[in-house]
Amino acid sequence: MEKxxxxxxxxxxxxxxxxxxxDRQMWDEWLNLFSEDCEYWLPxxxxxxxxxTDPHKxxxxxxxxxxxxxxxxxxxxxxxAVSSATxxxxxxxxxxxxxxxSASASALxxxxxxxxxxxxxxEFNTYAGQYEYILERTSRGLRIKRKKIVLINxxxxxxxxxxxx
Numbered sequence: 001m002e003k004x005x006x007x008x009x010x011x012x013x014x015x016x017x018x019x020x021x022x023d024r025q026m027w028d029e030w031l032n033l034f035s036e037d038c039e040y041w042l043p044x045x046x047x048x049x050x051x052x053t054d055p056h057k058x059x060x061x062x063x064x065x066x067x068x069x070x071x072x073x074x075x076x077x078x079x080x081a082v083s084s085a086t087x088x089x090x091x092x093x094x095x096x097x098x099x100x101x102s103a104s105a106s107a108l109x110x111x112x113x114x115x116x117x118x119x120x121x122x123e124f125n126t127y128a129g130q131y132e133y134i135l136e137r138t139s140r141g142l143r144i145k146r147k148k149i150v151l152i153n154x155x156x157x158x159x160x161x162x163x164x165x
């Protein structure tokens with residue numbers, strides 16, 4: 001793993017930027033971090049120890065096969081058509097334990113742990129889990145090609161949305 005240490009500052013800054021945009025509801029900036037053909041996946045748990053393995057054949061908590069799904073979700077938030085997001089939750093995302101699992105000239109495979117504290121109508125909740133990313137290098141800098149979010153506390157007190165994870 002030591003050979004990938006040179007990428008840690010860039011990746012940590014990128015992941016912190018993503019959290020910054022979500023926590024400040026800077027949706028256009030957040031969406032621009034994703035490639036057009038990105039995959040965004042929050043798998044469900046098949047059992048206490050096993051996640052589902054195929055979003056096309058099993059039920060996921062969230063699954064978008066490209067960025068248009070995320071864009072649609074942001075559009076609905078902006079229109080106020082989402083009663084569970086009125087008012088919007090206040091969030092704080094904390095990402096840590098960033099690891100570069102592999103690197104090539106065109107992409108990085110990254111793992112990290114995360115916590116999101118959120119408040120909605122004075123109700124405080126916390127979600128936590130692990131991220132798995134494929135970050136691609138583009139002329140515009142790093143972009144998210146694939147983001148898999150593993151939610152470890154999947155007893156969900158309210159409607160779960162992308163800004164909670």
